[in-house]
Amino acid sequence: MSSQKQRHGIITGGTWCADHNKLVERWPNEEELVEIISEEIRGGGSACNLGVNIKRLDPELPVATIGLLGDDSDGKLLLQQAKFEGLDCQNLTIVSGQRTTFTDAFTAQNSSRRTHLFHSGISDKLNPNHFDFSDVESRILHLGLPGLHAQMDVPWAGEQNGWAAVLKKAQTAGLRTNLELCSLSPKRLNSLVTPCLKYLDYLIINEFEIAAVAGQPRDHIQNTDINACILNAKKLLNGTDIQLIIVHFPLGAVAVSQDGNYFLAPSVNMPSNSIIGTNGAGDAFAAGALYGLHQNWSVEETLRIAHATAAASMRHIGTTDAVVGWSECIRLASEFGWHNQLH
Numbered sequence: 001m002s003s004q005k006q007r008h009g010i011i012t013g014g015t016w017c018a019d020h021n022k023l024v025e026r027w028p029n030e031e032e033l034v035e036i037i038s039e040e041i042r043g044g045g046s047a048c049n050l051g052v053n054i055k056r057l058d059p060e061l062p063v064a065t066i067g068l069l070g071d072d073s074d075g076k077l078l079l080q081q082a083k084f085e086g087l088d089c090q091n092l093t094i095v096s097g098q099r100t101t102f103t104d105a106f107t108a109q110n111s112s113r114r115t116h117l118f119h120s121g122i123s124d125k126l127n128p129n130h131f132d133f134s135d136v137e138s139r140i141l142h143l144g145l146p147g148l149h150a151q152m153d154v155p156w157a158g159e160q161n162g163w164a165a166v167l168k169k170a171q172t173a174g175l176r177t178n179l180e181l182c183s184l185s186p187k188r189l190n191s192l193v194t195p196c197l198k199y200l201d202y203l204i205i206n207e208f209e210i211a212a213v214a215g216q217p218r219d220h221i222q223n224t225d226i227n228a229c230i231l232n233a234k235k236l237l238n239g240t241d242i243q244l245i246i247v248h249f250p251l252g253a254v255a256v257s258q259d260g261n262y263f264l265a266p267s268v269n270m271p272s273n274s275i276i277g278t279n280g281a282g283d284a285f286a287a288g289a290l291y292g293l294h295q296n297w298s299v300e301e302t303l304r305i306a307h308a309t310a311a312a313s314m315r316h317i318g319t320t321d322a323v324v325g326w327s328e329c330i331r332l333a334s335e336f337g338w339h340n341q342l343h
Contacts, residue, residue: 007139007174009062010054010294012047013131013166014144014152014180015123016067016092018074018102019044021317027108027115037109041074042319043081044103046144046180049280049319053287055085056323057309061294064088064138066131068122070100075122091130098122101148107317112275116183124150128157128165133173140202140294141170142286144180146192153192160195167199176201176243180286181209186217197240202293204286204306207249210236224249226342230262244293246303248285252342253306255299265303266339268311274336280319285310291326308333 023037043052051065065087069075071094078100082089099121106115126149133141143166147153152162159165167177177200181189189212197203197213207229211218214232218225226249233245233256246255252266288309292302308329316322323329 007137009064009138010051010140010142010290011064011066011136011138011175012051012142013066014047014126015045015148016043016048016065016069016078016101017045017118017123018042018078018100019105019319020102021105021107023107023109023317025108026110027106027113038317040317041077042321043078044105044280044319045101046142046182046283048078048082049283050142050180050287050290051082051087052085052320053284053309053313053323054291055087056320057287057291057305057326057329059086059325061291062088062138064091064136066091067093068098068126068130069094070098070122071096072098072100074100074102091132093130095122095125098125107276107278112272112278112314114278118148120148120150123148127151128162128169131166131169133170133175136173136175138175140290141167141175141177142180142290143167143170143177145182146179146196147182147184147188161192163192164195164199167196171199171201178202178204178286178290180283181205181213183208186212189213190215197236197242200240200242202244202246202290203236203242204246204248204289206282207247210245210247224251226254226264229254230256233262234260244299246289246306248282248306248310251339253285253303254342255303257299263299263303264342265300265307266342267307268333269337269339270311270314271336275314276317276322278314281310281313283319284313284323287323288326288329304333305330307338311336
């Protein structure tokens with residue numbers, strides 16, 4: 001087993017998904033029709049997006065991935081993209097006769113908000129046996145998405161679900177771990193994530209997810225309550241070995257460490273005409289944050305590159321297309337400017 005000093009790179013695991021991105025003028029009511037302005041197919045899902053984004057931020061950093069693809073056109077496209085971006089695809093497996101996981105991802109032009117229609121496909125076949133870390137030299141495992149994988153979501157090998165089993169396996173092998181979430185009901189998120197907390201080193205999630213996992217669910221239309229984010233993070237840190245929880249929201253983010261200290265950082269003040277879509281912005285934020293953590297940057301620097309990466313990603317409807325090198329992301333963010341300091 002390699003020590004943390006010897007380990008280098010990031011490995012992603014879990015959801016590989018074909019995003020069928022569609023730009024529409026607005027999201028329609030039932031029985032209404034709106035025209036599709038543009039469409040494209042891109043890689044999506046936590047394992048895909050974070051892996052590609054990390055390689056975009058730093059092409060020299062080793063990035064590997066673990067996941068399943070169907071043997072259809074979507075699967076072939078995703079594998080081609082992964083190889084093009086320079087990911088180690090040894091454990092990205094195409095399964096014969098199966099449909100690749102896909103999402104119809106609609107972005108409304110008038111609001112930049114997105115709506116996802118999801119088909120699980122081959123994701124239902126993924127289980128902890130697909131994760132072998134015995135020869136992995138990566139430093140950090142980024143895993144997701146609970147709730148979208150039938151076999152991972154149920155008890156496995158004495159753990160309450162397969163996610164906990166994989167995270168335990170990764171920590172035992174010497175990796176640090178992070179878990180990504182998606183927009184499920186608060187009750188479902190809480191039940192899936194709670195068993196995983198004891199096997200996490202980091203948790204990078206949004207304000208709604210932290211509230212759900214902490215058992216204090218909130219509505220998506222509520223304004224951000226930064227104090228609640230901090231209190232919820234401290235609640236999850238209590239009794240665990242999690243080193244750092246980062247909670248992001250539209251105007252900024254807060255990082256809370258195991259000792260209870262926290263640091264606030266405003267997000268990039270992007271002009272509305274520069275925002276093409278927010279699909280994948282959360283993945284981009286997580287990529288920037290994990291890159292900073294991998295590089296042993298300060299919390300301030302880590303949040304800065306996380307926000308900058310998210311801002312860069314919003315310049316395109318796709319989840320990864322507009323992400324560039326980390327120094328260019330910082331330059332773009334500085335050009336746009338930052339929101340006022342948070343209090």
